[in-house]
Amino acid sequence: MKLSCEVNVHHLTRVEGHGNIQISIKNGVVKKAQWEVVETPRFFEAMLVGKHWENAPYICGRICGICSIGHTLASIRAVENAFGITPTTQTANLRLLLKHMETLQSHILHLYFLAAPDFLGAGSVLPLATTHPEVVQRALRLKLLANDACDIIGGRRLHPTRTVVGGFTMLPEKGELEKIRQRLLASVPDLLASAELFKTFAIPDFSRETEFVSLKGDTSYPFIGGGLVSTDGVVKKEDQYRAMTNEYCTQGFTSKLSKLSRRSFAVGALARLNNNFPLLHPTAREISEFLGLVPVNHNPYMGNVAQLVECVQVVLDSMRLIDTLLGSPWQEPRQQVQAKKGEGVGAVEVPRGILYHYYKFDTDGKVIKADCVIPTSQNHANILHDIEALAGQYAKTGKQDREIELLAEMLVRAYDPCISCSVH
Amino acid sequence: MSEQLSYLGVPLARPKVGFFELSSCEGCQLQLLNNEATLLDFLNLVEIVNFREGMSERADTYDIAFVEGSVTRKDEITRLTEIRRNAKILVALGSCACFGGVNQLKNRFRDLEWVKKEVYGDFPIETMEVHPLADFVQVDLSIFGCPIKKEEVERIVTDLVVGKTVRHPEYPVCMECKANENICLFELGEPCLGPVTRAGCDAWCPSNRRGCWGCRGPAETANLTELEKIMHTYGFDSETILDRLECFGGFASFADTLRPKNIAELSSLPAQTKLIPSGCKKVPARRKKP
Numbered sequence: 094m095k096l097s098c099e100v101n102v103h104h105l106t107r108v109e110g111h112g113n114i115q116i117s118i119k120n121g122v123v124k125k126a127q128w129e130v131v132e133t134p135r136f137f138e139a140m141l142v143g144k145h146w147e148n149a150p151y152i153c154g155r156i157c158g159i160c161s162i163g164h165t166l167a168s169i170r171a172v173e174n175a176f177g178i179t180p181t182t183q184t185a186n187l188r189l190l191l192k193h194m195e196t197l198q199s200h201i202l203h204l205y206f207l208a209a210p211d212f213l214g215a216g217s218v219l220p221l222a223t224t225h226p227e228v229v230q231r232a233l234r235l236k237l238l239a240n241d242a243c244d245i246i247g248g249r250r251l252h253p254t255r256t257v258v259g260g261f262t263m264l265p266e267k268g269e270l271e272k273i274r275q276r277l278l279a280s281v282p283d284l285l286a287s288a289e290l291f292k293t294f295a296i297p298d299f300s301r302e303t304e305f306v307s308l309k310g311d312t313s314y315p316f317i318g319g320g321l322v323s324t325d326g327v328v329k330k331e332d333q334y335r336a337m338t339n340e341y342c343t344q345g346f347t348s349k350l351s352k353l354s355r356r357s358f359a360v361g362a363l364a365r366l367n368n369n370f371p372l373l374h375p376t377a378r379e380i381s382e383f384l385g386l387v388p389v390n391h392n393p394y395m396g397n398v399a400q401l402v403e404c405v406q407v408v409l410d411s412m413r414l415i416d417t418l419l420g421s422p423w424q425e426p427r428q429q430v431q432a433k434k435g436e437g438v439g440a441v442e443v444p445r446g447i448l449y450h451y452y453k454f455d456t457d458g459k460v461i462k463a464d465c466v467i468p469t470s471q472n473h474a475n476i477l478h479d480i481e482a483l484a485g486q487y488a489k490t491g492k493q494d495r496e497i498e499l500l501a502e503m504l505v506r507a508y509d510p511c512i513s514c515s516v517h
Numbered sequence: 518m519s520e521q522l523s524y525l526g527v528p529l530a531r532p533k534v535g536f537f538e539l540s541s542c543e544g545c546q547l548q549l550l551n552n553e554a555t556l557l558d559f560l561n562l563v564e565i566v567n568f569r570e571g572m573s574e575r576a577d578t579y580d581i582a583f584v585e586g587s588v589t590r591k592d593e594i595t596r597l598t599e600i601r602r603n604a605k606i607l608v609a610l611g612s613c614a615c616f617g618g619v620n621q622l623k624n625r626f627r628d629l630e631w632v633k634k635e636v637y638g639d640f641p642i643e644t645m646e647v648h649p650l651a652d653f654v655q656v657d658l659s660i661f662g663c664p665i666k667k668e669e670v671e672r673i674v675t676d677l678v679v680g681k682t683v684r685h686p687e688y689p690v691c692m693e694c695k696a697n698e699n700i701c702l703f704e705l706g707e708p709c710l711g712p713v714t715r716a717g718c719d720a721w722c723p724s725n726r727r728g729c730w731g732c733r734g735p736a737e738t739a740n741l742t743e744l745e746k747i748m749h750t751y752g753f754d755s756e757t758i759l760d761r762l763e764c765f766g767g768f769a770s771f772a773d774t775l776r777p778k779n780i781a782e783l784s785s786l787p788a789q790t791k792l793i794p795s796g797c798k799k800v801p802a803r804r805k806k807p
């Protein structure tokens with residue numbers, strides 16, 4: 094039986110940013126199992142020093158092309174918390190709706206374009222356009238809906254133009270929101286078909302006990318601000334994020350890494366769902382159960398399923414939000430901002446997990462210190478330990494190199510890593 | 518997917534296209550996937566042979582290489598040179614590639630060691646001053662914007678495929694803004710770089726009541742002295758102008774002339790972080806083009 098294996102993946106494909114996987118197994122013993130992050134750092138935290146507060150969300154949104162809305166909102170929240178600004182209900186609802194549409198856009202992109210080809214035996218989504226046209230059309234429909242909604246609310250699907258400290262530069266037309274609501278309702282069959290499709294995928298049988306960190310919802314499934322929680326029982330306030338992230342640097346990673354109660358922890362859709370399952374919409378919960386996902390689930394490959402469940406969650410909740418917004422006349426879009434000395438934290442659940450922005454301002458509202466802790470950087474150590482455990486599990490099974498390579502690639506992709514963002 | 522393209526009755530081969538990224542947010546590449554309505558038509562026009570973000574297969578030769586991001590580490594110079602060697606046409610995709618983008622904001626600090634320490638403490642990390650692609654290789658075509666406008670890219674790619682000359686507007690964003698019948702933001706108390714920025718985005722930001730920050734770089738007719746006057750007339754200080762002009766790197770030389778006026782205002786910064794005043798900034802030597 095084949096008991097040795099060499100896997101060497103340079104610049105893993107179908108993920109955002111640059112990372113390498115190396116596995117070496119000799120005579121059934123794992124000699125090396127490595128996840129390496131080689132992305133170039135861009136130094137956003139240094140760039141901001143000396144800049145006036147209004148630059149922070151504008152520049153920091155550019156940390157990530159996929160979750161630019163999430164970064165912008167976390168940054169705005171940090172500035173507003175530092176200045177003691179509470180968003181109006183209208184602003185809070187519009188922001189959450191915008192956030193939901195980014196979550197939908199990002200999850201669909203990941204599930205259909207990045208993850209699904211592995212399960213359907215393709216190298217990319219391109220051949221699927223011929224072999225599974227209805228699948229690709231469905232993905233494009235869902236993504237288009239989410240992107241159109243982001244354009245209408247945030248002004249632009251990528252690097253939003255209307256989102257500012259204090260609210261929005263302008264509001265969407267009510268008729269446009271009404272149309273989005275109709276399209277959301279019409280998208281439900283597409284989501285159910287997605288669940289049926291993912292039900293047919295063979296999720297690899299692998300699990301490793303993991304600590305999961307996320308926001309903790311009080312009355313609703315959490316996305317913007319609130320308390321922090323881990324499945325190992327750690328509970329912290331939003332502004333104590335450093336005690337939750339404990340960042341450190343190590344060889345082989347140009348990104349920082351995090352740990353909490355154990356050597357590593359995980360954030361993301363699976364972590365959110367593990368910590369907030371009862372707060373899901375009943376339909377989303379039902380679909381989760383249908384797909385075999387009930388908390389606490391320790392199989393990282395189930396991250397894909399958790400994302401799908403969240404697609405259902407955000408679509409249903411978006412309809413509720415639109416009903417609320419349409420139910421009352423528009424108020425002022427934007428409140429006055431008075432800068433002051435102080436510091437603030439903004440914690441936001443972006444598609445890949447919990448994101449923190451922190452700024453400290455001088456009396457003129459200029460940044461003295463900035464800190465951004467990215468979901469994928471919190472996941473890196475966990476990905477590394479998962480790869481070790483995966484290699485260990487398959488070391489003596491005689492699997493071909495390519496099979497183990499694919500399992501490792503799919504494992505990393507299941508975290509939907511945003512590597513350039515994690516290095517920033 | 519195999520329909521034969523033709524231009525004026527002449528059959529055209531689908532060009533092999535590769536997408537590559539240096540230091541970037543990958544947003545410009547994402548913009549291409551973001552055009553759901555025409556994505557499949559677009560894919561029909563070209564043969565994508567290299568797109569790490571989207572597919573597993575990779576090839577080493579391509580007709581058109583789209584390169585996103587700026588150069589911020591030595592190994593990126595090597596990668597870029599290699600991409601240049603394998604490509605017939607090299608396109609700089611987005612403001613990071615064209616001007617350095619937001620990444621080049623770190624160049625405004627005098628001390629690169631301070632920049633590293635501010636983020637990584639004593640952990641050793643490699644970086645260098647940020648450069649646009651054209652500092653190292655010949656760039657055949659630039660697509661401006663942070664992010665790029667997807668309709669514009671598709672138009673440009675179509676023009677490339679059918680062999681038309683690609684032209685950028687020479688006039689400023691204000692022209693498009695007026696065509697959209699927007700109320701001028703200056704009247705609403707907002708600063709805007711529309712008068713000096715190259716058009717082509719259809720006044721994306723002003724149409725959403727957000728001032729232009731100049732992501733597409735200067736228009737041919739840009740009069741920056743005039744802009745400074747307008748800004749001061751409406752009560753905006755030099756720092757507000759500078760924040761916008763220096764954000765994406767397109768106005769680097771003019772931003773340098775504004776910077777010294779602001780250094781005095783930044784007394785809260787420790788000495789070594791002091792921003793580089795114009796004249797002291799070492800202008801990077803242009804590398805020899807291959």
Ligand code: SF4
Nearest residue numbers: 542544611612613663
């Ligand atoms: S130009 Fe802007 S959108 Fe494009 S890669 Fe650079 S930061 Fe991202």
Ligand code: SF4
Nearest residue numbers: 691694701702709711
């Ligand atoms: S809002 Fe900006 S782009 Fe529009 S007219 Fe005024 S200055 Fe020009």
Ligand code: SF4
Nearest residue numbers: 718722729730731732
């Ligand atoms: S309006 Fe200005 S900042 Fe906005 S996209 Fe156009 S050029 Fe860029």
